[in-house]
Amino acid sequence: MHLMHxxxxxxxxxxxxxxxxxxLALALVMIYRATDLVNFAQxxxxxxxxxxxxxxxxxxLPFWLAFFITLVVSFLGGMIIERxxxxxxxxxxxxxxVVVTIGLxxxxxxxxxWIYSYTVQDFPSPFPDRPVFGALxxxxxxxxxxxxxxxxxxxxxxxxxxxxGLAMRAAAQNPASARLCGIRxxxxxxxxxxxxxxxGATAGVMVAPVLFLDPxxxxxxxxxxxxxxxxxxxxxxxxxxxxxLIVGITENLVGTYLIASQLKLTVAFALIILVLVFRxxxxxxxAIVRRV
Amino acid sequence: xxxxxxLRSLRAFYGQSxxxxxxxxxxxxxxxxxxxxxxxxxKTTTLRALxxxxxxxxxxxxxxxxLHRRSTEEIASLGVGHVPEGRGTFVGLTVEENxxxxxxxxxxxxxxxxxxxxxxFPILAxxxxxxxxxxSGGEQQMLAIARALMMAPRLLVLDEPSFGLAxxxxxxxxxxxxxxxxxxxxxxxxxxxNASLALELADHAYLIETGYVVASGSAKSLADDPQIRRxxxxx
Amino acid sequence: xxxxPAALETLAGAPATAATASRWRWLGIFALxxxxxxxxxxxxxxxxxxxxxxxxxxxxxxxxxxxxxYNGQISLGHGGFFAVGAYxxxxxxxxxxxPYWLTLPPAALIGFALGVLFGLPALRFxxxxxxxxxxxxxxxxxxxxxxxxxxxxxxxxxxxxxPVPPPGLGLGRDRWLYYLVxxxxxxxxxxxxxxxxxxxxxxxxxxxxxxxxxxxxxxxxARYKTLAFGTSTLFTAVAGALAAxxxxxxxxxxxxxxLSVSFLVGSAVGGIATIGGxxxxxxxxxxxPNLANDISDAAPWAIYxxxxxxxxYTMPRGVVGTLEPWVARLYSSRKTPLLQTADRLPKEG
Numbered sequence: 001m002h003l004m005h006x007x008x009x010x011x012x013x014x015x016x017x018x019x020x021x022x023x024l025a026l027a028l029v030m031i032y033r034a035t036d037l038v039n040f041a042q043x044x045x046x047x048x049x050x051x052x053x054x055x056x057x058x059x060x061l062p063f064w065l066a067f068f069i070t071l072v073v074s075f076l077g078g079m080i081i082e083r084x085x086x087x088x089x090x091x092x093x094x095x096x097x098v099v100v101t102i103g104l105x106x107x108x109x110x111x112x113x114w115i116y117s118y119t120v121q122d123f124p125s126p127f128p129d130r131p132v133f134g135a136l137x138x139x140x141x142x143x144x145x146x147x148x149x150x151x152x153x154x155x156x157x158x159x160x161x162x163x164x165g166l167a168m169r170a171a172a173q174n175p176a177s178a179r180l181c182g183i184r185x186x187x188x189x190x191x192x193x194x195x196x197x198x199x200g201a202t203a204g205v206m207v208a209p210v211l212f213l214d215p216x217x218x219x220x221x222x223x224x225x226x227x228x229x230x231x232x233x234x235x236x237x238x239x240x241x242x243x244x245l246i247v248g249i250t251e252n253l254v255g256t257y258l259i260a261s262q263l264k265l266t267v268a269f270a271l272i273i274l275v276l277v278f279r280x281x282x283x284x285x286x287a288i289v290r291r292v
Numbered sequence: 293x294x295x296x297x298x299l300r301s302l303r304a305f306y307g308q309s310x311x312x313x314x315x316x317x318x319x320x321x322x323x324x325x326x327x328x329x330x331x332x333x334x335k336t337t338t339l340r341a342l343x344x345x346x347x348x349x350x351x352x353x354x355x356x357x358x359l360h361r362r363s364t365e366e367i368a369s370l371g372v373g374h375v376p377e378g379r380g381t382f383v384g385l386t387v388e389e390n391x392x393x394x395x396x397x398x399x400x401x402x403x404x405x406x407x408x409x410x411x412x413f414p415i416l417a418x419x420x421x422x423x424x425x426x427x428s429g430g431e432q433q434m435l436a437i438a439r440a441l442m443m444a445p446r447l448l449v450l451d452e453p454s455f456g457l458a459x460x461x462x463x464x465x466x467x468x469x470x471x472x473x474x475x476x477x478x479x480x481x482x483x484x485x486n487a488s489l490a491l492e493l494a495d496h497a498y499l500i501e502t503g504y505v506v507a508s509g510s511a512k513s514l515a516d517d518p519q520i521r522r523x524x525x526x527x
Numbered sequence: 528x529x530x531x532p533a534a535l536e537t538l539a540g541a542p543a544t545a546a547t548a549s550r551w552r553w554l555g556i557f558a559l560x561x562x563x564x565x566x567x568x569x570x571x572x573x574x575x576x577x578x579x580x581x582x583x584x585x586x587x588x589x590x591x592x593x594x595x596x597y598n599g600q601i602s603l604g605h606g607g608f609f610a611v612g613a614y615x616x617x618x619x620x621x622x623x624x625x626p627y628w629l630t631l632p633p634a635a636l637i638g639f640a641l642g643v644l645f646g647l648p649a650l651r652f653x654x655x656x657x658x659x660x661x662x663x664x665x666x667x668x669x670x671x672x673x674x675x676x677x678x679x680x681x682x683x684x685x686x687x688x689x690p691v692p693p694p695g696l697g698l699g700r701d702r703w704l705y706y707l708v709x710x711x712x713x714x715x716x717x718x719x720x721x722x723x724x725x726x727x728x729x730x731x732x733x734x735x736x737x738x739x740x741x742x743x744x745x746x747x748x749a750r751y752k753t754l755a756f757g758t759s760t761l762f763t764a765v766a767g768a769l770a771a772x773x774x775x776x777x778x779x780x781x782x783x784x785x786l787s788v789s790f791l792v793g794s795a796v797g798g799i800a801t802i803g804g805x806x807x808x809x810x811x812x813x814x815x816p817n818l819a820n821d822i823s824d825a826a827p828w829a830i831y832x833x834x835x836x837x838x839x840y841t842m843p844r845g846v847v848g849t850l851e852p853w854v855a856r857l858y859s860s861r862k863t864p865l866l867q868t869a870d871r872l873p874k875e876g
Binding site: 163166167169173174176177178179180181182183184185189 | 344363364365368369375376380381383385389392393394396397427439440443465524
């Protein structure tokens, strides 16, 4: 019985971690769908946003206000980054764009370390950390899962039911036809990056109380989010969420039950790749279409 | 009648190669002009140049506005509805979503406009919630035309609407286009390989060969020309 | 990846036209080789060591170029193969007392075998999926190295006895190692050039640019892709072995994900579908981090990142990739259009 209890505990805390991976994975998928790029800097952008939130909270602002301002700043930041830093390489060879996002990763990480130092900081959580349901999970885990769910529903509604959401989907699928409808595709891409940055900021703020805030906080999160996004299918938003959750649970279970805990990352990745061998485009992904 | 569209010394390029070498085309307001010619003559390229989709040079005047420096989105917003070669429907989206996108620049009028499109193309109403990719070729063509009409364009640009479609479907599409043209006073610039059908419907015609205009005039005069009959009409 | 055909000019490096152009080219290369051979006598030991590292990184990046540039597969894991070569050499020297030069063939073989082993499942994966699989390799390497510590010395790593230059040549150790690596580099370039300009290279380009057409033409895509992987990792593993010998020390920390990223960056900056670009890449990897530190010791990696961005904005095809077509044009009698390994095709429906 105790074993079962521990197992369920790990599942639930895996779900909480997975929610964060799912959020970042969703940001990665959004950008991939719009610009055919994996934004390797997504994690560091999120980290930087979290530092902004931290600065605001330390300046005395109430948490949710600081969070809201951070979201707005992140949105604008994401838009500016796409417009100024990414657009020059959007039509260049893929590797050039990959190198640019990696360069951004390094820049954000280094600048954060410079401004805020590498000292690990505490970050407040809006959710109290109390065990619940017979110590099966904590209120913080529930808060993280719940918040992520709300965000996902809002995003889904945005893309499904608003004109801009529709225009963004169109611009991602078929930019040429979207232009013929009078849609400013460039602006849609910028908004996409802005939204992704906002989602990333959410992930950062959710994870900081647990991992503690420092410039290298999001490195591991990005790697797992990337794996989750691919596991789910890099072209599928639902896949991103499912993939992120699965990776979170897998990571937790491997970490708990694996004897050689130093090999956690290796084993977790080996399992993910094993699944991909059978589904090379991810669980929900569609094959990358090849034109003859 | 004043021309709604004037192309003057239009040149168009694919990468480094010039494929259209300085042509002049006029579309009268409310009329239908057709560009005829064989495959690779440069007809589609001309349409793409008009809408800013390829590198171009020369003058493009649309209802008094100069288009040759404008982006595709701006040109669309000014009232040019382009139905591209291959239809360009958003195959991952539903029929109704495709139409809504067509009406993106005129949000207020969208709901009535959609109903009007369903009036012209009843088959689309039946399939309104289906994915556009699941529609047949003819239905997708209708959807593409309806989408372009959603923006209440002053000029409708049609690139090979009959491509890959059965004759009966082509007839029905063209009769709807005719009806719309008369109802709404839309001018039409048409590219067609199906010369006989095009010359029946159009007012004016241009014959394009390897990037040059080699013949132009009223559709009737071109249809009566023996050379053209032999080369393009098959009799 | 890139989908338009590349001109033979850009790849082969020599214009398909005038013989004069290729004569100039050979002269230029010969002059460079002479210069490189003479350099050690003009520089201090430390500088010679730095240049030796440049050449080692060039060999590693050349391996990556073969995979990424000519085969269109992006690898985030070449640091792992570098480590395999390094540790092969280290273990052979430390545990079995093998002479340093004898460790190179085993490193090459193991590198090749691992690459083929990796390449087989990697056949199923495209684009970002392949990136993930190779990333896994890069991440697993330090962990595995620490775990199997009886062999690898774990966290402490392995200290190696530095090679003794052969007597009678009058060369110090640093200079001797420079020439050793130099010879290996020349050999590597020769082998790579032969493969790339020959049948294998053409098959690789065909697979990269038009995989469906290539298969339809009867090219055994699977075999060539696997061969590309194996060759690529062979080169990088040999580079790793050389690094172990020259530096005299291996430890898991030295083979982190950052090493893989460095190789990728060096490859991109030099020019992925070029041989000369590998050398440019080697210089970038060896010197830019130090330069960045000089410019700003508070945020050196920000400068490094900035350098990456600037290179990609101004020369998205890399230094050699951008300059080469222009140079070829200068010597070509005809005005051939600048066909290049392509930008990405616009998305349609």
